[in-house]
Amino acid sequence: MNLPNLPNLPNLPNLPNQMFTLTHTDGAARRGVIHTAHGDIETPVFMPVGTQGVVKALTPRDLDEAGARIILGNTYHLYLRPGDDLIARRGGLHRFSGWSRPILTDSGGYQVFSLSDRRKVEEHGVQFRSHLDGSAHVLTPEKAVDIQANLGSDIAMVLDECPALPSTAEVIDQSLELTARWARRCRDRFLQIRESEPVRRSLGEGGAQFGIVQGGTFADLRRKSAELTVSIGFEGYAIGGLSVGEPNETMYQVVEQTAPLLPAAQPRYLMGVGTPLDIIEAVARGIDMFDCVLPTRNARNGQLLTSEGPVNIKNVQFSEDDGPADPACSCYTCRHFSRAYLRHLYMAGEMTGGTLNTLHNLTFYLDTMRRIREAIAFGRFEDFRQDFHRTFTRRALIS
Amino acid sequence: MNLPNLPNLPNLPNLPNQMFTLTHTDGAARRGVIHTAHGDIETPVFMPVGTQGVVKALTPRDLDEAGARIILGNTYHLYLRPGDDLIARRGGLHRFSGWSRPILTDSGGYQVFSLSDRRKVEEHGVQFRSHLDGSAHVLTPEKAVDIQANLGSDIAMVLDECPALPSTAEVIDQSLELTARWARRCRDRFLQIRESEPVRRSLGEGGAQFGIVQGGTFADLRRKSAELTVSIGFEGYAIGGLSVGEPNETMYQVVEQTAPLLPAAQPRYLMGVGTPLDIIEAVARGIDMFDCVLPTRNARNGQLLTSEGPVNIKNVQFSEDDGPADPACSCYTCRHFSRAYLRHLYMAGEMTGGTLNTLHNLTFYLDTMRRIREAIAFGRFEDFRQDFHRTFTRRALIS
Numbered sequence: 001m002n003l004p005n006l007p008n009l010p011n012l013p014n015l016p017n018q019m020f021t022l023t024h025t026d027g028a029a030r031r032g033v034i035h036t037a038h039g040d041i042e043t044p045v046f047m048p049v050g051t052q053g054v055v056k057a058l059t060p061r062d063l064d065e066a067g068a069r070i071i072l073g074n075t076y077h078l079y080l081r082p083g084d085d086l087i088a089r090r091g092g093l094h095r096f097s098g099w100s101r102p103i104l105t106d107s108g109g110y111q112v113f114s115l116s117d118r119r120k121v122e123e124h125g126v127q128f129r130s131h132l133d134g135s136a137h138v139l140t141p142e143k144a145v146d147i148q149a150n151l152g153s154d155i156a157m158v159l160d161e162c163p164a165l166p167s168t169a170e171v172i173d174q175s176l177e178l179t180a181r182w183a184r185r186c187r188d189r190f191l192q193i194r195e196s197e198p199v200r201r202s203l204g205e206g207g208a209q210f211g212i213v214q215g216g217t218f219a220d221l222r223r224k225s226a227e228l229t230v231s232i233g234f235e236g237y238a239i240g241g242l243s244v245g246e247p248n249e250t251m252y253q254v255v256e257q258t259a260p261l262l263p264a265a266q267p268r269y270l271m272g273v274g275t276p277l278d279i280i281e282a283v284a285r286g287i288d289m290f291d292c293v294l295p296t297r298n299a300r301n302g303q304l305l306t307s308e309g310p311v312n313i314k315n316v317q318f319s320e321d322d323g324p325a326d327p328a329c330s331c332y333t334c335r336h337f338s339r340a341y342l343r344h345l346y347m348a349g350e351m352t353g354g355t356l357n358t359l360h361n362l363t364f365y366l367d368t369m370r371r372i373r374e375a376i377a378f379g380r381f382e383d384f385r386q387d388f389h390r391t392f393t394r395r396a397l398i399s
Numbered sequence: 400m401n402l403p404n405l406p407n408l409p410n411l412p413n414l415p416n417q418m419f420t421l422t423h424t425d426g427a428a429r430r431g432v433i434h435t436a437h438g439d440i441e442t443p444v445f446m447p448v449g450t451q452g453v454v455k456a457l458t459p460r461d462l463d464e465a466g467a468r469i470i471l472g473n474t475y476h477l478y479l480r481p482g483d484d485l486i487a488r489r490g491g492l493h494r495f496s497g498w499s500r501p502i503l504t505d506s507g508g509y510q511v512f513s514l515s516d517r518r519k520v521e522e523h524g525v526q527f528r529s530h531l532d533g534s535a536h537v538l539t540p541e542k543a544v545d546i547q548a549n550l551g552s553d554i555a556m557v558l559d560e561c562p563a564l565p566s567t568a569e570v571i572d573q574s575l576e577l578t579a580r581w582a583r584r585c586r587d588r589f590l591q592i593r594e595s596e597p598v599r600r601s602l603g604e605g606g607a608q609f610g611i612v613q614g615g616t617f618a619d620l621r622r623k624s625a626e627l628t629v630s631i632g633f634e635g636y637a638i639g640g641l642s643v644g645e646p647n648e649t650m651y652q653v654v655e656q657t658a659p660l661l662p663a664a665q666p667r668y669l670m671g672v673g674t675p676l677d678i679i680e681a682v683a684r685g686i687d688m689f690d691c692v693l694p695t696r697n698a699r700n701g702q703l704l705t706s707e708g709p710v711n712i713k714n715v716q717f718s719e720d721d722g723p724a725d726p727a728c729s730c731y732t733c734r735h736f737s738r739a740y741l742r743h744l745y746m747a748g749e750m751t752g753g754t755l756n757t758l759h760n761l762t763f764y765l766d767t768m769r770r771i772r773e774a775i776a777f778g779r780f781e782d783f784r785q786d787f788h789r790t791f792t793r794r795a796l797i798s
Contacts, residue, residue, distance in 0.1 A: 052747045053740075059751060060735070082718065082743045089719060090739055098735040319481065320488060336459070336497040340489055341452075344481045348451045351750045352458060 014191060016235045019208050020267045020288075024377045028259070028286040031376040034236075034267055036154040036208070038094065038102040039069070043267060043288040044376075046279065046369045047072045047104055048296060048362055052081070053097045056296055057354040058362070060098045066331065066359055067366035070102040070154070072291045075147050076111035080130050080137075084150035092152025104291075105153035107144040107186075110240075110272075113162040121161060123178070141185040145209075149193050157238065158186035160212040165244050172216040173224075179214050180228035187211075187232050208235035210269060216241060217250055219257045226261035236267040239287075243272045252281050259286035276305065276368055276392055280385050283372055295365045299357035302346045305364045309393035311339070313357070318343045331363035332356075413590060415634045418607050419666045419687075423776050427658070427685040430775040433635075433666055435553040435607070437493065437501040438468070442666060442687040443775075445678065445768045446471045446503055447695060447761055451480070452496045455695055456753040457761075459497045465730065465758055466765035469501040469553070471690045474546050475510035479529050479536075483549035491551025503690075504552035506543040506585075509639075509671075512561040520560060522577070540584035544608075548592050556637065557585035559611040564643050571615040572623075578613050579627035586610075586631050607634035609668060615640060616649050618656050625660035635666040638686070642671045651680050658685035675704065675767055675791055679784050682771055694764045698756035701745045704763045708792035710738070712756070717742045730762035731755075 020043075024031040034041040048055045048063060051074045055063055063071065073093055078084055090096040093103055112119050112128045119128035125140030141159045148156035160179040163172055190209045211229040215221035229237060239258050242251045255270060262268050269289035270282050279290050295305060304311040306326035311318070313325075321339035333342070333356040345353030368388075375384035419442075423430040433440040447454045447462060450473045454462055462470065472492055477483055489495040492502055511518050511527045518527035524539030540558045547555035559578040562571055589608045610628040614621035628636060638657050641650045654669060661667050668688035669681050678689050694704060703710040705725035710717070712724075720738035732741070732755040744752030767787075774783035 052743075052749055054744060054747075054749050054751045057750050057754075059731070059754065061731070077747075081747060082739075086719060086739070090721060090737065096737070096740055096743075098740070320485060322489060332458070332460070338489065338495070340481075340485070341495055341497070344451075344495075345453060348453075348476075348480060350451055350453050351456050351753060352453045354750060355456075355458065355754065 014187065014233045016233050016266070017208055018265070019235050020265065022265065026376045026379050026381040027284065029283050029372075029376050029381045030286060030288055031373050032267070032288065034070075034102075034288075036070075036102040038100060038154055041069045041102055042373055044279075044283045044369055044372050045070060045289050046365050047289065047291040048365075049074070049291055049293045050097070050099070050103075051293075052077050053087075053093060055358075055362075057300060057351070057358040060100075062355070062359055063099065063362070064101070066362040067370065068101070068362065070104060071099060073103050073105045073151060073153065074111065075105050075108035075144065075151070076139075078105075078151060079108060079147050080132055084147040088150035088152070092150075094152060102154040103151070104155040104289075105148045105151055105157065106271075107157045107159040108139055108147065109144070109159045110162055112139055116164075121178075123181075125159075141182040142189040145186050145189040145193065155208045155210060155236070156190065157210050158183045158212055158234075160214060160240055162241055162244075163214070163216065165216060165241070165246055167216060169216075169218050169221060172214070172218060172221050176214040176221060176225040176228070179212065180225065180232075183211050183229055183232055183234075187234065210234050210236040210238050210267075212238045212240040212271070213258060213262070214241045215254075215258075217246060217254055219254075222254060222258045223261060226258060230261070230263060234266075236269060236289075237262045238269040238271050238289075240271045242270065243274050243278070243292075248278065248281075251278070252285065255282050255287060256285045276365065277389065279368070280372065280388055283376075284381070284385060295361035296358050299361040300354040302353075302357065303361075304342070304357055305361050307364075307391060309391075313339060313343045313346050315343075325357075325360050326364060329360065329363060329367070331360050333360040333363075413586065413632045415632050415665070416607055417664070418634050419664065421664065425775045425778050425780040426683065428682050428771075428775050428780045429663075429685060429687055430772050431666070431687065433469075433501075433687075435469075435501040437499060437553055440468045440501055441772055443678075443682045443768055443771050444469060444688055445764050446688065446690040447764075448473070448690055448692045449496070449498070449502075450692075451476045452486075452492060454757075454761075456699060456750070456757040459499075461754070461758055462498070462761070463500070465761040466769065467500070467761065469503060470498060472502050472504045472550060472552065473510065474504050474507035474543065474550070477504075477550060478507060478546050479531055483546040487549035487551070491549075493551060501553040502550070503554040503688075504547045504550055504556065505670075506556045506558040507538055507546065508543065508558045509561055511538055520577075522580075524558075540581040541588040544585050544588040544592065553607065554635070555589065555606070555608045557582045557608065557610050557633075559613060559639055561640055561643075562613070562615065564615060564640070564645055566615060568615075568617050568620060571613070571617060571620050575613040575620055575624040575627070578611065579624065579631075582610050582628055582631055582633075586633065609633050609635040609637050609666075611637045611639040611670070612657060612661070613640045614653075614657075616645060616653055618653075621653060621657045622660060625657060629660070629662060633665075635668060635688075636661045637668040637670050637688075639670045641669065642673050642677070642691075647677065647680075650677070651684065654681050654686060655684045675764065676788065678767070679771065679787055682775075683780070683784055694760035695757050698760040699753040701752075701756065702760075703741070703756055704760050706763075706790060708790075712738060712742045712745050714742075724756075724759050725763065728759065728762060728766070730759050732759040732762075 022032040144159035163175040211234040215225040307328040318339040324334035375381040421431040543558035562574040610633040614624040706727040717738040723733040774780040
């Protein structure tokens with residue numbers, strides 16, 4: 001479905017949906033529920049990454065069993081292949097991929113900006129060449145919204161510029177101003193689409209759009225970006241431009257400074273984060289939503305994340321280990337297979353190993369999120385956090 | 400567990416277990432039940448191939464759902480990696496791999512004879528070099544039995560020589576005589592192990608060993624090989640050395656001539672066969688058991704086997720096809736995903752596509768076997784066979 005020519009509707013009322021119910025707080029940590037047309041999502045939540053319309057190595061029923069309640073789709077990849085219009089003609093990404101729970105889509109910006117020598121940024125948008133076939137494309141703020149509408153995402157992200165770190169304050173300042181102007185254009189387009197039938201239906205009645213705060217590691221620029229973004233008005237807010245190589249402590253500091261600048265009544269999303277410890281530290285600073293390829297990618301590379309820390313299954317020490325990947329885990333993998341068998345599958349290059357490892361790693365992540373939510377509800381998040389730091393070692397984590 | 404030095408027990412009584420119950424016949428086609436320590440198996444049966452201790456792209460629960468009741472493990476691969484002794488220390492292949500139903504293991508001979516320039520056949524056994532690291536090994540008839548005992552297979556195969564086709568009658572004759580001498584040695588070793596505690600337990604009370612009839616495409620040599628093999632006495636008999644490039648009609652003819660030479664009260668296994676049509680033709684000639692990598696390998700290569708014939712999912716004609724892989728199938732893949740989505744997964748190189756395609760192809764095979772068994776029970780096998788020939792086209796099958 002190509003989007004029809006949209007009516008010119010200036011001054012549309014911008015009334016962000018109240019999609020979030022905050023149910024508990026414990027220090028700066030928050031527990032709540034995000035409401036969408038495809039179901040409710042308890043927060044803090046981790047969103048497995050389904051880059052190309054599938055979480056690698058899993059089926060939707062595996063994901064559901066692991067405890068996933070929302071997954072992320074990548075606009076850049078789906079736009080190029082199979083094409084957002086093709087997906088729209090299939091009834092949207094949910095129906096196409098067989099995943100009937102909520103989907104958040106990114107704007108495609110992060111991947112486009114990663115194509116460092118194949119893209120050019122202008123006020124209008126970004127020109128880039130496909131990594132698949134070199135074909136030329138332009139991603140504008142409006143186009144990023146249109147693609148996500150075609151995908152039928154429950155939560156769409158605005159197109160933002162993602163400057164490389166480290167950059168000077170001047171570069172970051174100009175970049176966040178461009179991001180704010182793009183955010184305005186994205187919101188206008190989103191409101192237009194939400195008003196115009198029949199496209200509105202593809203967004204769902206609960207369709208939501210999140211703004212993104214940039215500003216690098218400069219506290220004053222983060223404040224400026226937060227103010228500019230919040231003044232536009234979105235259903236939720238993301239902190240972008242982190243987890244791109246800066247020290248962990250720097251990231252924690254930026255999150256600690258930025259989260260309180262975002263409306264308490266709306267969900268906060270820290271993009272691309274991260275390790276289990278990073279997630280816990282960000283929850284402690286008021287973040288509600290996370291996504292990261294770490295659990296899925298590391299699974300395929302033979303790294304299992306467990307209650308005791310990472311386990312590199314390829315190590316010879318596991319060749320005769322009859323224990324499960326994680327004694328504290330009750331996932332299908334841990335109930336039925338030994339470390340020795342998982343090591344054999346890895347060494348033999350069997351893709352079933354990737355599936356079993358992914359199922360475990362996502363279960364570990366999603367189970368950790370459940371424990372975080374319970375700790376917040378019982379006012380014991382600080383205890384949980386300290387326990388986790390004691391038992392989960394960062395040693396040898398591939399991140 | 401290394402096998403202990405076995406006591407010298409000449410003249411052991413050879414009383415093959417009566418593991419097979421023939422329940423129906425319809426022309427030459429047979430329906431029955433094979434009894435093993437890990438459960439009963441209805442025949443005619445297709446055995447998915449789990450080369451390296453896993454059916455590629457699937458988990459044991461996927462296999463169970465597809466309807467698999469027995470799978471095949473490859474002695475050659477498991478001996479080299481992770482090692483049959485390591486698997487024995489894990490409690491055997493069933494426990495190691497999480498598959499609790501029956502397992503048939505081949506002898507390793509077929510793979511060793513495929514290493515044409517890396518092996519040397521002598522009366523004692525076969526010298527070969529590993530395809531993994533070039534290390535030198537010797538596979539003797541006794542060793543093939545020992546490895547399979549370590550794996551704990553429900554049905555073990557004798558070591559046979561697999562001559563290349565075409566070969567002269569003289570070459571085939573010498574080869575089948577060697578195979579018969581090896582079969583005698585394999586049976587002696589098997590009886591020794593079954594007598595000697597505690598190794599016996601690893602074979603299970605119902606442990607079975609099948610002889611293999613060779614003889615190329617020569618009717619008189621097939622007869623000679625069948626007589627030599629049957630005179631030794633096994634729980635079941637296989638027809639080997641077919642499906643190696645000869646015309647289909649030649650294979651059908653050899654099967655038609657050979658099957659009646661095998662005891663009616665014991666199961667008959669046509670090794671490495673085949674396409675759905677080959678299986679039906681062999682059932683029509685009195686065969687009970689089959690194995691082939693076709694459904695699993697073709698799945699990973701994007702070929703779906705359906706009630707209407709093969710579907711090559713990579714074809715652009717399926718890019719917007721909202722129908723299931725096979726409208727007549729009720730597997731997880733066909734219930735939840737379109738041809739358009741399966742094509743997307745294939746084109747994007749997503750391993751989940753391999754999993755979904757494999758689940759479908761095995762369901763198709765195992766469902767076809769179920770329909771064959773029902774047709775035999777109702778005396779309608781010939782109708783079924785003709786219907787299948789009409790609806791399932793051989794067109795474009797990758798075999």
